[in-house]
């Protein structure tokens with residue numbers, strides 16, 4: 001590991017990077033350990049899809065603060081993320097890039113692949129050209145997590161399926 005890399009950065013999870021791009025308010029609730037029932041339906045569906053689609057592959061490995069699905073290919077680790085749909089594509093891509101970045105800081109060579117089994121689509125995501133964006137995302141996540149109250153919610157289509165709907169809008 002590079003000695004100048006702040007250890008606190010390694011406490012950030014892939015889900016937190018994902019939520020930064022989905023909704024900063026959601027990120028704050030999640031980071032504070034607030035969980036709501038509704039989310040589990042979607043998480044459950046995602047897990048089911050994953051298990052059905054990738055039954056023969058090694059999965060769910062915890063490395064530091066990140067939990068990844070991966071397989072080894074020669075001297076490189078392949079990080080695989082299975083997603084339901086592409087409505088949060090940027091969030092998916094940044095989560096995958098964060099994994100490459102994170103593993104790189106631990107001295108692990110990795111590549112990342114996103115899977116959309118419902119769409120029969122698989123594609124590689126690279127970190128190249130996005131290093132600065134990842135560093136900025138890490139700084140933003142740290143800032144939002146440090147806030148004493150959630151960022152002001154902004155209503156969007158995402159709210160309809162969000163577990164925190166009642167906290168924001170009821």
Ligand code: SF4
Nearest residue numbers: 023026153159162168
């Ligand atoms: S309900 Fe909407 S604003 Fe509130 S956390 Fe969810 S996505 Fe964000």
